[in-house]
Amino acid sequence: MILGVSFDTPDDNRKFAEKFNFNFPLICDTDRKIGTAYGANVDPAKGAQRVGVVIGRDGKIKEYQARVDARAWPAELVGRL
Numbered sequence: 001m002i003l004g005v006s007f008d009t010p011d012d013n014r015k016f017a018e019k020f021n022f023n024f025p026l027i028c029d030t031d032r033k034i035g036t037a038y039g040a041n042v043d044p045a046k047g048a049q050r051v052g053v054v055i056g057r058d059g060k061i062k063e064y065q066a067r068v069d070a071r072a073w074p075a076e077l078v079g080r081l
Contacts, residue, residue, distance in 0.1 A: 002078070003025045013026040050073075
């Protein structure tokens with residue numbers, strides 16, 4: 001399953017997903033706990049850093065990329081899987 005995590009509100013995420021025709025859910029992380037845990041909140045003054053994380057069915061991280069293109073990475077990942 002592919003999903004995205006964003007610091008934005010549910011309404012902002014819905015609009016963003018519609019604008020870019022995302023076919024995967026965006027999780028709202030308005031308190032930034034998830035993003036901080038995965039290294040996407042390194043410099044809060046600059047906003048979110050786009051990171052890519054693949055988590056296996058066993059709950060363990062299988063792949064971590066410190067910088068990804070949010071528009072292209074999901075398709076790239078699906079192509080590799």
